[in-house]
Amino acid sequence: MIFGASGLLGRALMREWNEDEVIGLSSRDVDIRDPNRVREAVEKVRPDWIILAAAYTDVDGCESNQELAFAVNRDGAMQVASAAHRIGAKLLFVSSDYVFDGKKTFPYETDDARNPLGVYARSKAEAEIRLQDLLPQCCIVRTSWLFGTGGKCFPDTILKLAAARPVLDVVNDQRGSPTFSTDLARAISQLCRNHARGIVHVTNAGSCSWFEFARAILQLSSSPTEVRPIGTQQMPRPAPRPAYSVLSPASLQRQGIFMPTWQDALARYLRERKS
Numbered sequence: 001m002i003f004g005a006s007g008l009l010g011r012a013l014m015r016e017w018n019e020d021e022v023i024g025l026s027s028r029d030v031d032i033r034d035p036n037r038v039r040e041a042v043e044k045v046r047p048d049w050i051i052l053a054a055a056y057t058d059v060d061g062c063e064s065n066q067e068l069a070f071a072v073n074r075d076g077a078m079q080v081a082s083a084a085h086r087i088g089a090k091l092l093f094v095s096s097d098y099v100f101d102g103k104k105t106f107p108y109e110t111d112d113a114r115n116p117l118g119v120y121a122r123s124k125a126e127a128e129i130r131l132q133d134l135l136p137q138c139c140i141v142r143t144s145w146l147f148g149t150g151g152k153c154f155p156d157t158i159l160k161l162a163a164a165r166p167v168l169d170v171v172n173d174q175r176g177s178p179t180f181s182t183d184l185a186r187a188i189s190q191l192c193r194n195h196a197r198g199i200v201h202v203t204n205a206g207s208c209s210w211f212e213f214a215r216a217i218l219q220l221s222s223s224p225t226e227v228r229p230i231g232t233q234q235m236p237r238p239a240p241r242p243a244y245s246v247l248s249p250a251s252l253q254r255q256g257i258f259m260p261t262w263q264d265a266l267a268r269y270l271r272e273r274k275s
């Protein structure tokens with residue numbers, strides 16, 4: 001049972017599990033803030049696994065809608081966890097690299113201390129802590145910089161802007177790992193089949209800055225648009241972002257799962273987007 005099935009990751013999860021018995025829910029089917037609806041839906045289906053990919057993901061929007069952020073991302077997640085607990089279903093919760101403050105200069109391990117910077121980040125970090133209290137055997141997958149077909153994402157935005165502008169300014173002082181929703185969905189299904197528990201970091205391999213990511217997108221698309229590096233201070237946004245949020249693959253590799261590089265993933269995404 002997939003909560004958030006209409007989102008970027010949710011659509012990829014639905015494709016990944018198309019050979020299995022799977023129920024996908026959007027907010028219109030079940031609002032995870034409504035405990036009765038969540039309980040009814042889960043008790044009706046009695047799934048083996050629940051994947052919780054539903055979230056209020058507008059990082060800047062969360063700063064001005066703090067109540068909504070915590071109601072969906074923390075309290076909504078707990079409603080789903082309680083329902084899973086009641087019927088004994090396994091739960092996999094999708095979390096974020098933003099639980100870290102970005103002060104490290106080498107990849108974050110799963111047991112590094114959380115220190116979320118903004119409202120979205122705090123709502124995800126608090127969800128992780130409460131979920132682990134209620135369901136110590138649950139699996140928490142932290143991922144980062146998601147892109148894929150069927151939703152708004154960075155490569156799509158860059159290509160649309162590049163079609164209209166000769167020059168783009170992109171921040172060069174935030175470093176992370178772009179992650180293709182198709183590759184993340186594959187890893188999540190493998191983790192379920194492995195009966196994984198605890199925190200696992202899942203991103204495409206390698207890292208880059210947003211500027212380097214944009215440059216690769218434009219190069220691979222043969223776009224004539226020029227991309228220029230700028231600092232975060234030159235493009236202020238409501239929510240603070242970690243300067244460095246690269247997640248170590250060690251926890252995933254312990255599960256026998258190895259991810260393709262982000263460059264390989266980007267090339268596949270661009271081919272998929274064209275067709």
Ligand SMILES: NC(=O)c1ccc[n+]([C@@H]2O[C@H](COP(=O)([O-])OP(=O)(O)OC[C@H]3O[C@@H](n4cnc5c(N)ncnc54)[C@H](OP(=O)(O)O)[C@@H]3O)[C@@H](O)[C@H]2O)c1
Pocket residue numbers: 003004005006007008009010025026027028030031032033052053054055056057072076094095096097143144145146147151
């Ligand atoms: N995007 C990233 O870069 C990124 C990075 C790290 C971690 N993550 C995490 O990865 C997960 C998937 O992200 P995504 O980018 O695929 O998200 P997304 O495209 O924004 O989709 C969000 C999904 O959550 C559902 N949803 C929102 N509010 C809900 C509510 N109150 N009740 C029930 N469902 C609700 C949406 O349903 P509707 O379509 O009906 O609104 C949609 O299916 C999230 O947990 C996110 O925090 C994302």
